[in-house]
Amino acid sequence: AKQLGGNNVQFYRDSLQASSRERLLLEAQLDKALDKGQLEVFYQPKLTLSSDRLLGVEALVRWRHPQFGLVSPASFIGLAEETGQIRGIGEFVLRQACAQAHAWQSGGLAEVRVSVNIAMQQLRQGDFVAQVAAVLAETGLPAALLELELTESQLSDNVEDVAEVFRQLRGLGVRLAIDDFGTGYSSLGYLKHLPVDVVKIDQTFIRELGSSETGGDAAITRAIIVMAHSLGLEVVAEGVEEVAQLDFLRAHGCDEIQGYLFSRPVEAQAMTELLRARAA
Ligand code: C2E
Ligand code: CA
Ligand code: CA
Ligand code: CA
Numbered sequence: 001a002k003q004l005g006g007n008n009v010q011f012y013r014d015s016l017q018a019s020s021r022e023r024l025l026l027e028a029q030l031d032k033a034l035d036k037g038q039l040e041v042f043y044q045p046k047l048t049l050s051s052d053r054l055l056g057v058e059a060l061v062r063w064r065h066p067q068f069g070l071v072s073p074a075s076f077i078g079l080a081e082e083t084g085q086i087r088g089i090g091e092f093v094l095r096q097a098c099a100q101a102h103a104w105q106s107g108g109l110a111e112v113r114v115s116v117n118i119a120m121q122q123l124r125q126g127d128f129v130a131q132v133a134a135v136l137a138e139t140g141l142p143a144a145l146l147e148l149e150l151t152e153s154q155l156s157d158n159v160e161d162v163a164e165v166f167r168q169l170r171g172l173g174v175r176l177a178i179d180d181f182g183t184g185y186s187s188l189g190y191l192k193h194l195p196v197d198v199v200k201i202d203q204t205f206i207r208e209l210g211s212s213e214t215g216g217d218a219a220i221t222r223a224i225i226v227m228a229h230s231l232g233l234e235v236v237a238e239g240v241e242e243v244a245q246l247d248f249l250r251a252h253g254c255d256e257i258q259g260y261l262f263s264r265p266v267e268a269q270a271m272t273e274l275l276r277a278r279a280a
Helices: 002-035 077-083 086-106 120-124 128-139 159-172 203-207 216-230 243-251 268-279
Strands: 039-048 053-065 069-071 113-117 146-151 175-181 198-201 234-238 256-258
Touching: 002 053, 002 077, 002 086, 039 086, 039 268, 053 086, 053 256, 053 268, 077 086, 086 113, 086 120, 086 128, 086 268, 113 175, 120 128, 120 159, 128 146, 128 159, 159 175, 198 216, 203 216, 203 234, 216 234, 216 243
Parallel strands: 053 113, 113 146, 146 175, 175 198, 198 234, 234 256
Antiparallel strands: 039 053, 039 256, 053 069
16 A cells, blocks of 8 residues: 555656646746647537527637647636736637628527637726727627626726726627626625626536535525526526536526537537527
């Protein structure tokens, strides 16, 4: 057992070193990744529970790396936020997602709203609202079909600044969502001051749903749905993997679900085929 423990420690050290080496490598390569066309936008559908219709998708970036294969955003978004590279990446994802949603719309498929994740650093750019307006104008996507998601944790220290930018984005007609809701803030008072349309219940609450109506996660999920609805907000549950979770969310009036149960994030082409199949 002692030997095994020693090996484990060794393995742990090696993987730590490997990951810091990999991190340096990724940082150096991330700059070129955009120019080389290695970043790709995947789409994950959301299902509207009242109608069982697919009316929205979330855009999720991936890096098709020549050595490492398809790299998850978890491996490079945090890094890109530290280095400021997130601004260029974010603008790329925004433009790509809006162009794609416009293509679906003009291709006669159901009007699908696209949600794009935004980092705090993008919102802090003085010209962010102008950038969004320009992308909408260039791509021809109606503002009402764009939703921007900001995580509650990024919001937490910046409510005043965010509120002003959100008001301007609302003025364009863009919808706004609080992502990872329920995990990132100590007080909910900010919801009164912030123009928001949607809250997305964090996956950690959804994970334990279904096993019992009385667990803490079930209680929190029910409370978020009731509170959000009384504030006039829509509720999306993400990370839905099981039928029992879907049943719970439907029974408690959740508006939309997103998760592997319905579909994983897929390439644009596969998303187009999914939309065609549902339109037929
Ligand atoms: P997020 O915005 O909370 O996105 C949801 C994540 O949950 C996605 O991971 C999605 O693939 C995953 N997911 C969806 N359904 C399920 C499920 O049923 N089970 C499980 N276990 N996971 C599910 P992904 O694509 O790896 O993205 C991770 C995070 O990276 C995102 O979390 C978001 O915070 C960030 N991210 C992704 N794309 C962008 C982007 O373009 N800009 C920024 N700023 N962040 C991004
Ligand atoms: Ca999100
Ligand atoms: Ca989320
Ligand atoms: Ca998250």
